[in-house]
Amino acid sequence: MDGTSIDGAMSAHEAKDEVRRFLLENPGVLLDDPDLLAQLGLQTLPDNVVAFGPAALARVHAAHRKESAVRRRLESTARANFAAQAHTHGAVIDLLEARNHADLARRVDDLAQLRFALCSGVVALEGPERTPAGWRPLVEGQVDMILGGHQKLTRMGFWAPALGLFGDRAEAVKSMALVRLAMWEPAREGIVAFGSSDPEGFTEDMGAELVAFLARVIERTAERWPVL
Incomplete structure (x- = not known):
């Protein structure tokens, strides 16, 4: 084989090796061709020292700026995740300190507003049996209707059928997080x-x-107390 591909054309890898070999054997080619140096973004200094020119430096600076931007985004995401986890841990303690169903519902709304800067937090329960004080009453099958399916456990984003859960704050709600609950035995x-x-x-x-x-x-x- 003569170093070319089957159809006689030199591959990019072979061409790169050939150019590298040629420049190593003939280093003066670059130094003696200022136009080529300029196109490569290089320049010569006294004593034949080759230095990066503005174009090459601009490319290096752009790469560094891109790397810094990616690192800042990663750091920002990590800080946001850490803050969310810290708020969640605090919210768990608040919930566990609830004294009854009404207090639990109040604490859900408080942590939504005070810990997560949301506009509302609501707990709702299907009938036909009694609904605890402070909880939104739902008719049987309404959870499936709100979530959009019998097997669906969560829904994120804006979902108009769920706006009724938020009562007089519904107009302020532009996006929501919905999670199915199952409590007591038999399950409600x-x-x-x-x-x-x-x-x-x-x-x-x-x-x-x-x-x-x-x-x-x-x-x-919620399962600590029966629904009376």
């Missing part, structure tokens, strides 16, 4: 809803892990 289904005034507060592609975790805490806390 409910829902916990968090509403945000920011359309990007909750989005469809956002993970629901933290709100689902809070929902499990609400379930276990």
Whole structure:
């Protein structure tokens, strides 16, 4: 083989090796061709020292700026995740300190507003049996209607059928996080809803892990007391 591909054309890798070999054997080619140096973004200094010119430096600076921007985004995301987890841990303690169902519902709304800067937090429960004080009453099957399916556990983003959960604050809600609840035996289904005034507060592609975790805490806390 003569170093070319089957059809006689030199491959890019072979061409690169050939150019490198040629420049190593003939270093003066670059030094003697100022136009070529300029196109490469290089310049010569006294004693034949080749230095980066403005174009090459601009490329290096652009790469560094891009790397710094990516690092800042990663750091910002990490800080936001850490803050969200810290708020969630504090919220769990608040929920576990509830004294009854009404107090639990109040604490859900308080943590939504005070800890997460949301406009509302609501707990709702399907009938036909009694609904605890402070909880939104739902008719049987309404949880499925709100979430959009029998098997659906969560829904993130704006969802008009759920606006009724937020009562007189519904007009301020532009996005929401909805999580199915199942409590007591025999099981009664409910829902916990968090509403945000920011359309990007909750989005469809956002993970629901933290709100689902809070929902499990609400379930276990609510089961301490029977619905009388």
